[in-house]
Amino acid sequence: MRPAAWRKEFTVSSDESSARNIAWGPSIIVAFGSMLIVLGAVRFVLSHHFGFIDALYCCLAVVPAGLFLLVFAYVFQHAKLASVIPIFMGGILAFSFPVADVALGLALVGAIAVPALSEWRNEKRLPKAPATHGSENEERG
Numbered sequence: 001m002r003p004a005a006w007r008k009e010f011t012v013s014s015d016e017s018s019a020r021n022i023a024w025g026p027s028i029i030v031a032f033g034s035m036l037i038v039l040g041a042v043r044f045v046l047s048h049h050f051g052f053i054d055a056l057y058c059c060l061a062v063v064p065a066g067l068f069l070l071v072f073a074y075v076f077q078h079a080k081l082a083s084v085i086p087i088f089m090g091g092i093l094a095f096s097f098p099v100a101d102v103a104l105g106l107a108l109v110g111a112i113a114v115p116a117l118s119e120w121r122n123e124k125r126l127p128k129a130p131a132t133h134g135s136e137n138e139e140r141g
Contacts, residue, residue, distance in 0.1 A: 026112045033108030040101030061103035069107050
């Protein structure tokens, strides 16, 4: 049996682990969205066809892709087993059309980036509280 001091000295708590402090979910979603954007761009380059109309389609397809993500999130929240159907549908769309690749990638990256950027902007705008440390009490008395 080892003494309690030894156990305390050589154990690692969850507070000390930096891997637990990293938010992996948003990073994985942004990486997957970026991969979809690059995949769609590569498919456009390989087909030697990318014009103004294709760029317009990519921009316009972001709205249905966002709605698709919203429906998928709802289905995943309420019926995890049934979420296979939207995943299958999204895979077929991404495999069939490079516009769907780019639009789904932009929707995924936008779904993570917009709230993160607005939170960052709000943190920058907050005024710093003055460090008074009780000086206002001395002025009143």
